[in-house]
Amino acid sequence: MMKRSLLLAGALAALTTAAPAEAESPMVHLVLKFVKDKPTRGPAVVLDPVSCPACVVGHDPGFERDNARETLVELRVPAQRSLELAFDSQPGMRRVLLETTDLPFRREGNRLLVALAPLHGDLVDTGEFSTHIVEPGMVLRFEHADPARLAGDYAGKPLPKVQREAANVLEFAEREAIREIGLGEHVAREGLGVIEIMGFDTNEPHGHKDSPPHMHMHLRWPFNIGTQIGHYYLSPEGLLQHNQAGATGFHLPAHDYAPGEPFTTIDNRGRPAYTQTITPEGWLKLTAPLPGGNCLIRPVGQGFASGASVACDGHASQTVQVSDDLEHGVLRVTTGTVIETFRYDRDNGLLLSPTEAPRMPDGTIVPISRTEFPLAHAAATPFAAPGSD
Known part of the structure; x- marks a missing residue:
């Protein structure tokens, strides 16, 4: 009995003196872009681990990147922490x-010291180089093809x-057809x-290979519960070849x-x-169950x-050109x-052109509906002509 008591006491003592197990801190996945002021070769920065012992540097080629313009x-x-990360850095x-x-x-x-606000979720799209143009019921993502940023399959x-x-x-031609049909407003x-x-992206942001060359027009359902995504592949001559389509979230x-x-x-x-149909010539038909909902897009x-x-x-034919x-x-x-002129940030594609009309004065009445009703004796009450009084 004495022996069992001694063993129990020893075990309890070991438990009380052992270092407590460290709880695993929640982490967030992110990509930082360091923009160079002139073209250079080789990574522009390297994290100093002393500034963040809890941080982990990743080396996935889909996220980590260096080119003449930038280092990713x-x-x-650690999630939800105010951090100041130190990087050994080239000048410029x-x-x-x-x-x-920014x-x-x-x-x-x-050394370059970078302040990072507390983050609650992953932010890995920093490598994208595209401009988003938002309209009612529609967003157009225009990808910029920079020869200095080619990556992945390109x-x-x-x-x-x-x-x-x-x-x-084709992106802006589809936008024009959507406008004329009234599909976005619908x-x-x-x-x-x-x-x-x-x-299609040519710089493989967040590991998105996006090849061979193609274009899309799909309807993303509310709450992102699923999307039918078509890939309209382009021939070397710039015509449509075929459409490979599936539905996300439904396997x-x-x-x-x-x-x-x-x-x-x-x-x-x-x-x-x-409905979209590639014609035998490599053109595109777009139809919708709306008045005037038939369009042909051809080169x-x-x-x-x-x-x-x-x-x-019901609309005059329009020619679309893009530069x-x-x-x-x-x-x-x-x-x-x-x-139309869209100015964008040359480092990340962010749209810089104004997107909202000036605000109306507070006293302006904006009609949001129309109601018609008869006024009693309206016909029997003539209005005085201007200046008659």
Whole structure:
């Protein structure tokens, strides 16, 4: 009995003197972009682990990146903590970005100190280089193809210039068709989600290979519960070849739609929202169950890189041309006689052009509905002519 008591006492003593097990801190996954003020080779920064012993540097090539324009650093850092990260740095770092947000930083000798606010979730899209144009029921994501940023399946190869320019035109041609049909307003009014128009990335942001060259127009349902996503692949001549489509969140096999085979996108209530069909010529038909809801999008030349003609029922045909000036960060879209100019941040693609009209005075009455009702004796009460009194 004495022996058992001694053993128990020893075990209790060991428990009380042993170091407590450390609880695992929640971490968030992020990518920081260090923008160089002039082209250089080799990583511009390296994390000093002493500044954040709990941080973990990642080396996934889909997130970690270095090119002449920028260095992308992949990190896992403690969640909801105010951190100041120190990096051994080359001179000439002009910006530090997290997503499209500039982070405050300062230099101390060869070290760069970056202040990081408490983070509650992963932020890994910093490597994207695209501009988002938002309209009712629709968002257009325009990807900028920078030869200095080519990565993934496009690294070490010539820029797919014709396909990228074809995708540029098709994105804005679809936007024009959506406007003329009134499809975006319909989606917004009915609460069906948002139509997303996209091309393809050439810089593999967040590991997104996005190849071969293609474009999209899909309806993302509310609460992101699922999306039918079509991939409209482009030929070297800039024409549409076929559409490979599947549905996210439902583990369904993708189906390949050949020219002439319609692909119908349904809304979150199971109703047809719109149908897209690649023609035998490599053009695109867009139809929707709305008045005048039939459009044909065809190239003005050999392929869509030359521009597109958009012809919708009840509307005059419109020619769409697109140019992207990477050096100055200017995207110009010509639709008929209308020239639109979108200025964007050359480091991350953030739209800089104004997007909201001036605010109306507080006393302005904005009609939100129309009601008609008879006024008693209205016809028997003549109004005095101006100046008659």
